[in-house]
Amino acid sequence: SEYDVMDQDAIIASALDILSDEATLKNDMGEVLQIRSSNEDIQKILYNLFYDVLNIEFNLATWVRNMCKYGDFYLKLEVSEKYGVYNVLPLSTYEVVREEGTDPENPNYVKFTLDPNGLASGATNTIRRDQFSLENYEVAHFRLLTDSNYLPYGRSYLEPSRKVFKQLMLMEDAMLIHRIMRAPEKRVFY
Numbered sequence: 001s002e003y004d005v006m007d008q009d010a011i012i013a014s015a016l017d018i019l020s021d022e023a024t025l026k027n028d029m030g031e032v033l034q035i036r037s038s039n040e041d042i043q044k045i046l047y048n049l050f051y052d053v054l055n056i057e058f059n060l061a062t063w064v065r066n067m068c069k070y071g072d073f074y075l076k077l078e079v080s081e082k083y084g085v086y087n088v089l090p091l092s093t094y095e096v097v098r099e100e101g102t103d104p105e106n107p108n109y110v111k112f113t114l115d116p117n118g119l120a121s122g123a124t125n126t127i128r129r130d131q132f133s134l135e136n137y138e139v140a141h142f143r144l145l146t147d148s149n150y151l152p153y154g155r156s157y158l159e160p161s162r163k164v165f166k167q168l169m170l171m172e173d174a175m176l177i178h179r180i181m182r183a184p185e186k187r188v189f190y
Helices: 002-007 010-023 040-053 056-070 159-189
Strands: 072-080 084-091 096-100 110-114 133-135 139-143
Touching: 002 010, 002 056, 002 159, 010 056, 040 056, 040 084, 056 072, 056 139
Parallel strands: none
Antiparallel strands: 072 084, 072 139, 096 110, 110 133
């Protein structure tokens, strides 16, 4: 929630906008993502996935911005056996819990649990309320792995500036209180 407050600051919001814009620039051929493969069928399938299903030309900038802001970004993949991924829904970082190492027989097993308290806010009303646990193949988890202390989650780009931002907010509040307290004294003097 502190990252949301920080995002309301003009300078921090602009920095996040610049990060997402720079990360999603189009190349000289007008593509956000260039797909190369020796197998032409694979190339067509991936092009369809990224440009038609995921619509990265429109969605990627917002996804990158949220990933930089929170350190994590989750997409719920709607998958069918016949067609593969046919739709994606962004999930709120407040609602998703990544669970690792829950199966002793398979230490690499990962599942995602949707926090019922987060669902009560109605932020993702497109997901059925009885669907709280998602398998690894149903979720695309993007994270910034810059610090192992935050594992299994990523670290936000804003994390190093949290302390300074809090100090700035306290100084602004102190300045405002000082001006309010001094105003009657100035009026009496005049």
